[in-house]
Amino acid sequence: MEAEAPISHTILLIGETGSGKTSFLNLLCNYGIIQELGINTGIQHFHSFNEIKLENVNCDKMQSKTSDALKYTVSLGDTNLEIIDTPGFGDSRGIKEDKNHVKRIIDALKKEDYVNCVCLIINGRSSRMSATLSYVLSEITSILPKTILNNIIVVFTNTTGLLQLSFDLGALKHYFGRNLEHSYCIENPYCLFEKANEKKGLMSKELLAESLKDEFERTAKTLNKLFATMKSFELVQTNDFLELYKKKEKIEETITLALAKYDTQSELKAEIEETSKKIGDAISESEYNEKFKELQSTMKKEPQGTNYHNTICSAPRCFSNCHEHCSIPPIFEEYKFKYCACIDGDYCTVCGHHYAMHKHLYFKYVDVKHTWWETNPLKEKRFREAKNAEERARLLKKELEEERDAIIKEKEKLFDILIQAIEEFQALGINRSFMKVLQSQVSIIEHHLEGNVDTDPNSSGAEKLEESKRELTKKIKIVKEANK
Structure with missing residues (x-):
């Protein structure tokens, strides 16, 4: 009789850069070792974290131009964990790099049929909602469909329990629309090996081993609870993620087209104003010379x-x-x-x-x-020329105004498409305000600019930030105008 194939559970690992996501990934991949160390931790296990190897793990690079998106398959007896590790948000290279991260995540999800849960990793030592984390949560919720809301597990790293947690759990409600039901606190026990090495001369090896055993045992229990919670979730189709991403891309595409129309309209407005000035100048010239x-x-x-x-x-x-x-x-x-x-x-x-x-x-x-x-021959000549110039300018102005009116109509059509796309995006996604997504991006840029007050404002880095801010400000203006 053939053995039943193991049940696979797909986890999307997501979080801010520096949140401890990689460390948590290592815990998941070393789950078997953690259970073993929770039972029997000996002096022979006193080695550094970097020496722990991933056992029973297969690593598969996503077929992408980058090597940042990785999929890990962890075998746990009758269960396989399919862990999709994603690049950290809040990348120091800027918002555009985070957009690339989103694309990598979507490309990874295209290879999957279902997702069991999303593990949101937050550094539990953070005592408040930082500007970067606020931006990261805004970006993350903009790519998560509502159907995954019940399947989100918040993992607070670098803390042993909710009572030791500095972070305000209630702050997440602003981004997810409600309090998240599932949250766990994990202090990576591997980090304790280094501390144990430091205390080897101060404490008995047996006492150190017992302390480490307790920590691994606690971590194993937490992971067991986390897995049990994850297994209770209903599967969510990855198509929900892809559909939401399409709506977001449609919004971005429509805004880009509307911005082009807006720029053209602004250029035409300037030309019309310049032509009106020429008409006025021609009239003044003809009036001055009409008594030739x-x-x-x-x-x-x-x-x-x-x-x-x-x-x-x-x-x-x-x-x-x-x-x-x-x-x-x-x-x-x-x-x-x-x-x-x-x-x-x-x-x-x-x-x-x-x-x-x-x-x-x-x-x-x-x-x-x-x-x-x-x-007066000179005045008569100037009068005739001014009249001709006025006539030409009036014809040009009429053409420009007709072109402008056509652009306005095209822009209004784009606004209708944009409004519909935003409504569909907000109906499908956890984040119910695309405007707030844009405003959050502006806020993080302003935060970076304020943090670099000593940087030369003419430097390439500062200029790129300012350019990104100007571009986002235009986008916000387009969305506001479309909603009038």
Whole structure:
């Protein structure tokens, strides 16, 4: 009779970088050794953690361009643990690298039909919700479907029990929508070997061995409870993860398209404003030059007849009425003009000319205005050019406005697609707000920028952070505009 095939349980191991995920993975993979050491721990086991080898374990690299996604198969008698180890979130290389991590996780899940549980690893020594952990939880919940919510096990590392736990369990409700039912605290007992080595000269070997045995026994009991909980879960199809990821990708794709339309609209707006300015300039130029036919005028001195005689200067271009209605009788001899009231000595007090230049005449000079229209060729040319420029600018503006209106309609269609995609994403996923996912990404970037206040703001690292922040701010603006 053939032996029954072992039952497989698939675990998705996920957590923040530095949370103790790798250490916990080693515990799972060395489960058999931990049970053995919990029964009998001798002095021969006093070796470093790095010397513990993975027994009864097969390691299979995921078919990916990176070697970060690993799948471990641990044989436990009638049960196989299929552990999918994932890259740690909150990568120091930035948000884009975390997006690559998500893709690796999805690629790994594509090779599986079901997942039994998600093990969320959190460093139990953390006394508060850090900016990085907040961001990591936001990212993790954005790729977890609602169907896995009952199958999440929180593992707090570096702590022996809930009473010693510094972390506020209630803080997780903000990210998962409710309190998570299953949580375990594990202090890696392998780390105690080093401490035991330090105390070998201070304590008896038997006492040290007994202490280590107790720690391994406690860890084995905790792992047994964890496995029992995991085995009680109903299977969740990996298709739920893939479908949620598709919705998230659809959102990102639609936002990218909307951003392109937004940028085009902004460019068109600037062109329209520039064209409007050109129209205004052309109008001003045409108005300035529209009177290219200018009314010319000049004043001329012309004689006007009188019934009396007047002393008039006859010097060239003088046209001076030196003494109107002269009181002395009309005279013709030049020397007699010395007696005219306008003459003082030999010169006229009115025009300044010699008395001999004066005559008695029966007219006087008056100012007569002469006007006529004169065309200014330069102004006429400028007027015609300005009118043509205005017409061309108006045609261009009309074309730009039509193009802008078409872009706005396309953008509105994208907004409808975006809203639908966000609603579907929020309906499928644990994270019910895509907007908060984006805001969390902005917050972690700001946290990194604040933490690098001494860094040159013009450095490539700071510039990349600022560029990422600007890009995310645009995305948030698009989502807000779509929801108006």
